[in-house]
Amino acid sequence: MREKQISLVEKEIKGSYNLFDDIRLAYKLLITESKKERIKHMLRVYAPEELYKDKPDLSIQSIKKSKLGKPYSKEVNELINKVHDQIFQKERLCALIKTYTPNLARLLPAEIIAQLLIKAGSLRQLAFLTSSKLQVLGAEKALNLAKQKETNTPKHGYLYAHPKVQNSPEPGKQAKKIANQASISARIDYFRPNEELSTSPEGLSL
Amino acid sequence: MNAPYFLQKNNYIETISIDSLQYYGERVKGKNRNWNPYKSKLGAGIVKGLKQLSLTESSKILYLGSATGTTISHLSDILRQGSIYAVDISRDMMIKCMKLVYLRDNITPFLLDASKTNFTEQFDMLFQDISCKEQVGILIHNSAFVKREGSILLSLKTQSIDSSRPPKEIMKEQKILLEKEFSVIELINLEPYEKHHWLFHLKKRL
Known part of the structure; x- marks a missing residue:
């Protein structure tokens, strides 16, 4: 019964991500200066289990495996490649706000x-x-x-x-x-x- | 407090774990983990003199408002054959708590609103630590799932009921509401560890 309940909670967490989380992530990527912190902000949405480990790893494989993070989509590939690109982040924030x-x-x-x-x-x-x-x-x-x-x-x-x-x-x-x-x-x-x-x-x- | 795998020397309390895990930055020596009263309201209550509470190795606990799981990590040390039901409404807090859930097999997570719970089981103990206006109403709703002689613990935060009136006045009002349903066994002020907080130890009226 316990394992059933855990998988139900994992499903609920996975389904609860929405546009507001994207906006919060895009804003935090824009204002943080250190590169380590930016990767932590990314992991907090896409693969929270990696933060439990000593050496967190931001890669597409860990995002696909993750049970608690946001489900994988094709946009993530571009986002990971341009984590440190400030101009891209600002454009993305503007586009997200316009739809929301x-x-x-x-x-x-x-x-x-x-x-x-x-x-x-x-x-x-x-x-x-x-x-x-x-x-x-x-x-x-x-x-x-x-x-x-x-x-x-x-x-x-x-x-x-x-x-x-x-x-x-x-x-x-x-x-x-x-x-x-x-x-x-x-x-x-x-x-x-x-x-x-x-x-x-x-x-x-x- | 009477419990197995639990040690107390004046203001210093600790529990003995199976694995020597450091969960929230506490002091760990071998298998003994220090229970920090500044970070846990149950810990603060024990230091201030909670005497009549007794836990056994196989008791069942319903914990409302588990958050990141600092208090739960110590309770799971004590209840080696028992179980804890951890209820919380926040998704972000539950993600942090899931680290503990994967490590210990006696914790079951529930992503729920505490005022809308519905369990088929009966519990030995109920602990509530929720900062909202209807704290007493939620406690009365959930006390239906506690056994006849089970103990009920409530950490009352007066600031979330009314911040403009003196806290002692609000506590006395809430105590009158509680005495209609329960009999108050112990009442502790958590003053140096937590501001404007009281810990109630209650039992059902027979």
């Missing part, structure tokens, strides 16, 4: 969306956030300090990297404007009624 959140992708750069998604936990949790919370996402340290000392709260978190915010004379007001639009478009992305909207190049007009 088409409306949000028109408003914000792909890296900011990836940061927001990872911090919130999932697209569902991002869609259910208030826009004032979305505005200060990523500035938790400053927010908690301000709450303790009863001083002014921060005006922008991850949204500070947006070019519109940086170039405007009033960055706080601009961040508030963008956060309002972003929270609406995140909700449209999550509650998409059918697949036609997600594949259209223009998305929904706000």
Whole structure:
């Protein structure tokens, strides 16, 4: 009975990988600098058992063998060859974000969306956030300090990297404007009624 | 605590394993593994004086919220002919726990929501370590799978119920809820090892 249960858990783990995991992996490959860490990020998705060993090995054979990793597909070949290629990773992240959140992708750069998604936990949790919370996402340290000392709260978190915010004379007001639009478009992305909207190049007009 | 393969000297506790395995960076001397109370809530409870709990070599345990399996690794040392059912909802935590599952044959994994469990067996002991708002409700639901004289352990995290009120006040409220169903045998504050945590040792009302 125990072996049956173990194989059932392995099946459940294998089936639970989705697009969000790909986005998290693509973002982490983009920001990490050391080559060892990049390979560890790859293994965490495609062959987690290799991390138990002293000398983890990233190869197609170990991915095909793995019981807990993401199932093998033809894209993996290209991904392994270009793990350290930064330009390829950035293009891949943009393409993934466009299919996952088409409306949000028109408003914000792909890296900011990836940061927001990872911090919130999932697209569902991002869609259910208030826009004032979305505005200060990523500035938790400053927010908690301000709450303790009863001083002014921060005006922008991850949204500070947006070019519109940086170039405007009033960055706080601009961040508030963008956060309002972003929270609406995140909700449209999550509650998409059918697949036609997600594949259209223009998305929904706000 | 009374258990086989278990040693205690004041604040220093350890278990004796079959294989001298180092699982989470603990100190290992021969086959004796040090049980770190800063990383395990059951370990902290034993150090602070959990006396009336007794485990035998062949008892069955239902463990809710197993996470990466630090506490389970010590329990599997003690129960050489018994078995542990490890329940957790998170896929990423379960992947780390599977390393232990492949090494020891007395652990069975379950990738489940703890509030929706359904077992046909009866257990000698139930341990719950889940940080969510309905901690007591989940415990009452799962206590149906425990034998009449079995012991029930709950590590209550008051911060996940309400972080704005004083923790002692919340603990007293939850204690009144628990006393409707169970009789409280021991109540331990885990203060130097874990902040805002209490360990309840309960038994069913006959």
